[in-house]
Amino acid sequence: HVQLVESGGGSVQAGGSLTLSCVASGFAYDSYAMGWFRQAPGKEREGVAIIYTSGSTYYSDSVKGRFAISLDNAKKTVTLQMHSLKPEDTAMYYCAVDHEGPPIAALIGGLGPGPWISHLDYWGQGTQVTVS
Secondary structure (H helix, E strand, C coil): CCEEEEECCEEECCCCCEEEEEEEECCCCCCCEEEEEEECCCCCCEEEEEEECCCCEEECCCCCCCEEEEEECCCCEEEEEECCCCHHHCEEEEEEEECCCCCHHHHHCCCCCCHHHHCCCEECCCEEEEEC
């Protein structure tokens, strides 16, 4: 039984910082990708950042330079450090894990919304981030 548990969401003023964490349990693969996604009310879910066990990382254009993703492979824990937060970062943030990772087109296309998101293996329940 695979379970992803997110933590670290909350409310912060614009310009502030938050750190999200996600722990995956029961996931049998040693090589995989984990990532963060977000969905604001009335909008499609979009990718924020992806990291592979190889260390490769990918970010959406909207968060490059402000967010940093990291992975503790031994603990299957992915962390998203978010700095210089903006009101438009307000959303429910979800963690996901996939044994192959997103398709190449999604990675080079900026992790935008698309059917590829629904095909990822497992998802967490989400944690709310509100920036005012």
